[in-house]
Amino acid sequence: MFPLPMTQMNGLARQAELLVSRTECFNLWTFFIRGRRTYTKPHYRNSYDYTDLLQHCRNTKSIKKLHAQIIIGGLHQNPYVASKLVGKYVECGDSSMGDARKVFDELTERDVFVWNMVIQGYANVGPFAEALKMCNRMRLSGLSPNRYTYPFVLKACGAMRDGKQGQVVHGQIVKSGLDLQLFVGNALVALYSKCEEVEVSRRVFDELPLKDLVSWNSMISGYATNGYPNEAVEIFRAMIQGPTTCLPDHATLVCVLPACIEASAIEVGFWIHSYIVKASIKVDSALGSALISMYANCGRVRVSRVIFDRVSDKNVVLWSAMMRCYGMHGHTDEVLQMFLQFEESGLYPDAVVVLCLLSTCSHAGMVSKGLEIFEKMEDYGVEKNEKHYACIVDLLGRAGLIDRAVKFIESMPIQPGKDVYGALLGACRIHNNIELAEETAEKLFVLDPGNAGRYILLASMYEDAGRWEDAARVRRLIREKNIKKPTGRSSIEVDCIYHTFGADDESHPYTDQIFDTLERMDRIMEEAIVMV
Structure with a gap:
């Protein structure tokens, strides 16, 4: 005797036919009828069997075959089986996200776990905005997102580089009291780093009562990818030397090594290489x-x-x-x-x-x-791309084939940009072609108006040719347009702290002592020269 009316069973058969062929569906249905005599509580008797079989599915086709069996077996409304089924579809990527959503939409009862599976799927493969919509729907349904939900939502915000939406979610997290939870905190650190708000990311990091390897890696990566190599190296030192020492893994080292190069922290790089050898990484x-x-x-x-x-x-x-x-x-x-x-x-x-x-x-x-x-x-x-074309202009220009470089630019299938004309201006400087340099510089003043180097290079060419009025005119343009030339900076590390100095820089708190020391050193050197 069947536990379901025949009309409902026919409906299940039609659902199964949407997943597999009519013949396969008939075979599955026949197997189900012949293999079972009583169906009093199939949900409890077969759910673990189906979830175990789902673990062995390796592609969408095999998942759909098992999905058809689940429908025919009447277990498609079982939250445990449905969540596992959604998870398997999610694992197959973007192409199967629609199938995962259909399973979810057909559920009459949804627990937090199945909501999280769908949100995770959208956070991984997109559309990322759908992850936020699903989280809002979940809250409206009366269920509260938990410590696993919010990391998925924050990941979606990070993928969209949507810092404002991330702040909204952050507010919800604080209200729910989950802001100091490790998983959520790590996701917040990663979010603000991706949205180029490194200072906020650091504040969240510092407020975490407990930090694991993911916490440190997220902060190091945030500094390294946002142009703060010294800070990345500093936080790496704190990771391996602090009171709660945490040993780096492969991901840590891949993140921090480029920062060591940029920060000229070569000794740290040598230590990392030694650690790799000793730890057999x-x-x-x-x-x-x-x-x-x-x-x-x-x-x-x-x-x-x-x-x-x-x-x-x-x-x-x-x-x-x-x-x-x-x-x-x-x-x-x-x-x-x-x-x-x-x-x-x-x-x-x-x-x-x-x-x-x-x-x-x-x-x-x-x-x-x-x-x-x-x-x-x-x-x-x-x-x-433009960089390749710029390399050819540089190649021809350095060899003195400037006319050929100009013809090459004129024949380019793409619109030449600042890299191409910058390479040509450099060639004009090498071979002292002022006329062409003037034409090229005029184009660069439009394409790259904030680059002081373009103006200074042309002014230097005028000065070399004795055209002082033209040189003064170009340098006056720099002042009138308030174009700032990036100042050269030097840095020194003392007791694991980086001190950075620029030309005529008096911002350091120990400026007076530093200059006094330099003056004493000058006097000592002068006395030594006199004695010689």
Whole structure:
């Protein structure tokens, strides 16, 4: 005897037919009828069986077959089975998100877990705004989001770079008393970092009563990706040396190594490499490329090559880092030889690899080779962008082929921008072509009006030619337009604290003592010179 009326069972059959073919549905239905004699409480007897089978589904097709069995078995309204089914559809990505939503919409009763599964799916694959809408619907249904809901919603806000909406969610979190919960706090740190509000991110981080590895990684990544390398290194030091020491993992090291390079904190980079060796951390392409870049900046090309050779799973990023290392130190032959090996390995260059090759050829004066690589970009499947065109202008300009560079710009299929004209102005400076420099500078004053370097370069050319009035006119433009030239800055680390100084900078709290010390050192040096 069936527990469901035949009309309802026919409805289930029609739902199942939407997922699988009529023949497959008939086979499933026959198996179900023959295999079971009583159906008093199938929800409790079969739900664990179905969820266990769902774990073994590897693609959408197998999930839909099992979904059809769940419908025929009458378990499609079971919250436990439905949430697992939604989760499996979510795992399949964007293409199956619609199926997950259908399962959810057909549920008559929804618990927090199934709401979280759908919100997580939208936060992972989009549309991200839908995750926020679902969270609001959940609250209106009478259910309160929990410590697992809010991280998904905050992730969606971060993906949209929507800081204002993130602040609204943050307010809801504070009202619910979950703002100091670890999972939620970590998500808030990541959100504000993605929205370029690093100061707010740091405040949230400092207020967390407990911090785990994710907390530290999120804060380090936030500083590193938003242009605060010194702060990234500082927070890394606090992580490994503070009272609650937390050992870094692979993700930590990949984040902090670029910051070490930018902050010139090479000793920290050396410590990281030693830690990698001692902790037997596998150096993959991501970690290897970061180490190569660090040693390249130190001029240790051989060490970079040793690291490169030891990485087994070499990808385009790793090859690019090694070629860039050779290129920045003038090893042109090694760059081209590596590129041949790169092609022989079966990989295809991307835009970054081609840019590295063109830059190397430009600085080495290899015009023919650079043009050959540029022409092959379509064969490689790499789309030419302005930086590639600018490299060719620089290549021709450095070689003294300025007229050819101008004709190349005129034949470009895209509108030349500031990078292209900047390369041409640099070539004019090298070969003292003032007339063309004037024309090029006028274009740059429109395309890149806030760049003081363009004005200063033209003024310097006028001064070299003895055209003092023209030089004064250009420098007057800088003052009238209130264009600020970025000042050079130096930094020194004392007791793990970075002190930064600019020209004529008196902002440091110990300015008087610093200048007094410098004056004493000057006197000592003068006395030493007199004695000699």
